[in-house]
Amino acid sequence: MTQHWMERRPMERRQVLTFVGALAAAGIVVPRAAFANWDKAAFEAKTLDDALKALGAGSPANSGDVQIVASDIAENGAVVPIQAVSKLPNTERIAILVEKNPNMLAAAYDIGPDTVPDVTARIKMGQTSNVLVVVKADGKFYSAAKEIKVTLGGCGG
Amino acid sequence: MGNPMKIRAASKDGVTEIKVLMSHEMETGQRKDASGAVVPAWFINEVTAKLDGKTVLQAQWGPSVSKNPYLAFKVKGGKAGDKVSVTWVDNKGDTRTDEATVT
Numbered sequence: 430m431t432q433h434w435m436e437r438r439p440m441e442r443r444q445v446l447t448f449v450g451a452l453a454a455a456g457i458v459v460p461r462a463a464f465a466n467w468d469k470a471a472f473e474a475k476t477l478d479d480a481l482k483a484l485g486a487g488s489p490a491n492s493g494d495v496q497i498v499a500s501d502i503a504e505n506g507a508v509v510p511i512q513a514v515s516k517l518p519n520t521e522r523i524a525i526l527v528e529k530n531p532n533m534l535a536a537a538y539d540i541g542p543d544t545v546p547d548v549t550a551r552i553k554m555g556q557t558s559n560v561l562v563v564v565k566a567d568g569k570f571y572s573a574a575k576e577i578k579v580t581l582g583g584c585g586g
Numbered sequence: 587m588g589n590p591m592k593i594r595a596a597s598k599d600g601v602t603e604i605k606v607l608m609s610h611e612m613e614t615g616q617r618k619d620a621s622g623a624v625v626p627a628w629f630i631n632e633v634t635a636k637l638d639g640k641t642v643l644q645a646q647w648g649p650s651v652s653k654n655p656y657l658a659f660k661v662k663g664g665k666a667g668d669k670v671s672v673t674w675v676d677n678k679g680d681t682r683t684d685e686a687t688v689t
Binding site for chain 2: 466467468472507508509510512527530531532534535536537538539540541543544545547548549550551552553554
C-alpha cells in the first residue's frame, strides 16, 4: 500500500493542478446557444458571494430546518452522494453548492407544489470542502453547511 | 440522443418516490486529454420531471454533477399506473425523454 501511495501521489497533485489551472478556460469552452432557462450567471460564478448573489440569495440565514444528509468522508470525489432536505413550508427551490469547486453551484432544483423538498444527487468534489445547501422558501433564503472530506488517494484516508 | 435513462417510480403511503439514473459523460471542461488540449465541457444542464403530465421537478445542473447523474425525489400523491416522464437537455442542445409507470 505504501509503495502504491508513493507512486500515485505526484500524479494526483498534477491532476489537482490541472483541475484548478483550467478554470479560466471553462468559461470560454461552454457553448452558449443551447441554454434557455439555465442560470448562466449563477453556474459560472467563481466566488460563493457571486453565486449566492446570482441565485438571489444574498446572505441566507442559517437554518436547522435545512438538512444535508451525506457521509463525512467521501472516498471518491467524483461521486459524492448528497441528500438535501428542507423542512420549511412552501419550499420553492433547493440549491447545492460546493465551496471549493471551481464553480460553486452544482445543482438547483425547482420544487413543484406537490413535490417533497427532499432531493438526492451525486456530485463531484475537487477537494475537501464545505457543501452548502441553500433553500428558498416563502420568498426567503435559508442555508445549511456541512464539511465533507475527500480522500483523493482512495486508500481510505 | 444518448442512452436510455433508468427510471423507477414507486408509490407508497400516498407518496411517490422517483429515482432516475441518466447516462451522460458530464464532462467538466476542466480536464485535459493526453495532448494537453482541454476536453470541452459537455453536461446535462436542464432536467424536467413530470408525473401524470404535470411538471413536478425542474433541475438546473452545472458540470460538477457526477458522470451518469442520479436524481431521486418524492412527490405527494401519484398512484400505481401514473406515467412519469423525465427529459434532459445538455449544453450541446442534445435531449432525451424517457417514461416509466408508477408501481
